[in-house]
Amino acid sequence: MNNWVRNAVGKINADAHRSADTHLFKLPLPRLEGIDIYLKDESTHPTGSLKHRLARSLFLYALCNGKIKEDTTIIEASSGSTAVSEAYFARMIGVPFIAVVPKSTARSKIRLIEFHGGQIHFVDAAPQMHDASEKLAHKIGGYFMDQFTYAERATDWRGNNNIAESVFTQMAREPHPIPSHLVMSAGTGGTSATLGRYIRYKGYDTELTVVDPENSVFYDSFISGDRSLVSKKSSRVEGIGRPKVEHSFQPGVIDHMLQVPDAASVATMLWLEGVIGRKAGPSTGTNLWGALSVAQAMLRENRQGSIVTLLCDSGDRYLDTYYNPEWVADCIGDCTTYTNSLHATYG
Numbered sequence: 001m002n003n004w005v006r007n008a009v010g011k012i013n014a015d016a017h018r019s020a021d022t023h024l025f026k027l028p029l030p031r032l033e034g035i036d037i038y039l040k041d042e043s044t045h046p047t048g049s050l051k052h053r054l055a056r057s058l059f060l061y062a063l064c065n066g067k068i069k070e071d072t073t074i075i076e077a078s079s080g081s082t083a084v085s086e087a088y089f090a091r092m093i094g095v096p097f098i099a100v101v102p103k104s105t106a107r108s109k110i111r112l113i114e115f116h117g118g119q120i121h122f123v124d125a126a127p128q129m130h131d132a133s134e135k136l137a138h139k140i141g142g143y144f145m146d147q148f149t150y151a152e153r154a155t156d157w158r159g160n161n162n163i164a165e166s167v168f169t170q171m172a173r174e175p176h177p178i179p180s181h182l183v184m185s186a187g188t189g190g191t192s193a194t195l196g197r198y199i200r201y202k203g204y205d206t207e208l209t210v211v212d213p214e215n216s217v218f219y220d221s222f223i224s225g226d227r228s229l230v231s232k233k234s235s236r237v238e239g240i241g242r243p244k245v246e247h248s249f250q251p252g253v254i255d256h257m258l259q260v261p262d263a264a265s266v267a268t269m270l271w272l273e274g275v276i277g278r279k280a281g282p283s284t285g286t287n288l289w290g291a292l293s294v295a296q297a298m299l300r301e302n303r304q305g306s307i308v309t310l311l312c313d314s315g316d317r318y319l320d321t322y323y324n325p326e327w328v329a330d331c332i333g334d335c336t337t338y339t340n341s342l343h344a345t346y347g
């Protein structure tokens, strides 16, 4: 075995070994009687999002498949978070990294990619990321990591402390230790694939609901079974929702899908800060709106239980956008109906 590859794998595994697990918050929502909602806080990874897990898995997968050598430039198509995490691992093993990102990507993420030593290659909009990355990789002889294809298979879905195993372990001492539902949004679909497979592998009585923002084709494709659907518009919830059905998206392990209005995602994200005292990103708003919708359905059916969803990244990355009322008014629209309904229902 090549010594450089052995060292690179060793460095990534040592980094994982030094890491602590991410916290599972229980939301204080007394009006949801008999139903507990939990948020797994993925913002506390060293690179600030759930994509830290994916980036680690993609690097190990590529290294162990002989795709990355000492002088390989890594290229990735990303709305930002994956690129931040991959830049961190690229620097750790000493290879150059180029992120192909839409020009709408939050400036703070661009700064973070550069902070970790990555270079930026802008494209006009999300649908162009894939082809631009392939072309760039071809031109410079680099390796296109391609999270939208490989996310679902790079992660060890049977365990190895993946996100699903971590959730079920952390739930062990709760009143309802086996969640009735896991709720997750999809960007690559990799996280939902891991959750859905793990539920089946362990035989848990847990249903997986995937939430989808406006302008994404995942929902329609799930309902119709048509994987060729495309949308001309880009998702306005950064990190999730795609204009085409990515290879990594695995509908077969999803029990339900739910469409969430973008204004509801933003209203929930802002409301959450008053509940747990910390800012989350907009995809967390989508997740939590979905979890609350599931909770309301359980209440109507007189069911008790627990629901787990993810806090995907911190709101500090979006202070100029989703936390800026003028930007929200221009780019998302009026959120007051959802804000009022959240306060009226949960306080």
Ligand SMILES: Cc1ncc(COP(=O)(O)O)c(C=O)c1O
Pocket (backbone or CB within 6 Å): 049, 051, 079, 081, 082, 151, 185, 186, 187, 188, 189, 190, 191, 192, 238, 239, 240, 281, 283, 284, 312, 313
């Ligand atoms: C902020 C954020 N939330 C959620 C997701 C969705 O995760 P996945 O790609 O595993 O579907 C992403 C993925 O890019 C993301 O960046």
